[in-house]
Amino acid sequence: MPKDRAPTRIQQKNRATILDAALDVFSAQGFRGATVDEIAATAGLSKPNLLYYFPSKEAMHEALLERLLDTWLDPLRAMDGDGEPLEEIMGYVRRKLQMSRDFPRESRLFANEVLQGAPRIHDALSVDLKTLVDSKCAVLETWMASGAIARVHPHHLIFSIWSLTQHYADFDVQVRAVLGPEDPFDGAMAFLDTLYRRMLRP
């Protein structure tokens, strides 16, 4: 096990390789569906070597979720109460859709976890996430009160952005099966742009 001092370059590289492989497998199979064997094979390492870097399968999963939660909410944090309301919301939608396109594995890791009752991140949801969302809902409400955007339930507005954007990562197979060769994300961005501008027009 790595000693309790600054990790060497090879340690950093191996940990990164392992986490990337683990993300591949966990996001595709869920926690219990994933096997350490498959993660090791994907990483190109032996199973005991993997467990030299992470003490258990659980530890890998935990490391991934922790890293994910750190960055997953950045697009919402970046919605600026002092900006132009509609453009701030559209910017949030755009950033969220880009995350679905560029980081579908992260989206599916998260979806797997929440779908199965969020056993490992329930506190993060009901504390950190709730706090952030409530504060942004307050911002949305001032925008609605000022007449800058139309009135809707602010929490459901945020849920709608989550569901509409994450759908393209989480249900990618279904979307492509139905849509055929057409790129989903271009059409999605145009559609979401229309949707939110029409719904929120004062």
Place this chain on the structure above:
Amino acid sequence: MPKDRAPTRIQQKNRATILDAALDVFSAQGFRGATVDEIAATAGLSKPNLLYYFPSKEAMHEALLERLLDTWLDPLRAMDGDGEPLEEIMGYVRRKLQMSRDFPRESRLFANEVLQGAPRIHDALSVDLKTLVDSKCAVLETWMASGAIARVHPHHLIFSIWSLTQHYADFDVQVRAVLGPEDPFDGAMAFLDTLYRRMLRP
């Protein structure tokens, strides 16, 4: 194993009990996360007795998916090309949201399967589902051409209905963690009503 003749009442009842328990466990844990032990315990039967009715864990899962696919698309099938366009669409949204509220386990079973690449239902998606969706998109396009509803990409319109409604079943823990004690479904229905009426107003 049940003989190849009409099932007795006790057989029917046991099969139904098992499938209900299996739905509980598969929808909460995914296919590989589910164990036959847990399904048996939930059903109140011994494990060998379970496997007397279904030859394998895989067979239970298959039976559930088959039954699900049969009924999952009914709300879309019911959207009538001869009806009043906006009300037909709103009716579809309402039925779909009701399914999320009344059959969240089915929604999560489906989500688990698609999220993990739809290995068992890929054909159903790219054939049956695609055929149905394409035909309903043609209907939507005639409505748009006639000016009865505003123009949007029809496939993405349908994706939006799926994602916005299923979100309340699949991400139920998250929605409730953020929303607190407020009932999600009442607010959701009001929100979706507003959303689609504003977006589709000609």
Place this chain on the structure above:
DNA sequence: GTCTATAATAAGATAGAC
């Protein structure tokens, strides 16, 4: 039809050589 007992295998984790 239902059960107890058990076989067979898969998977997480460790020992110990190099």
Place this chain on the structure above:
DNA sequence: GTCTATCTTATTATAGAC
């Protein structure tokens, strides 16, 4: 740091009595 070999446990499935 990395590997082969192995232990241990969990899990699917079956045998065979009742």
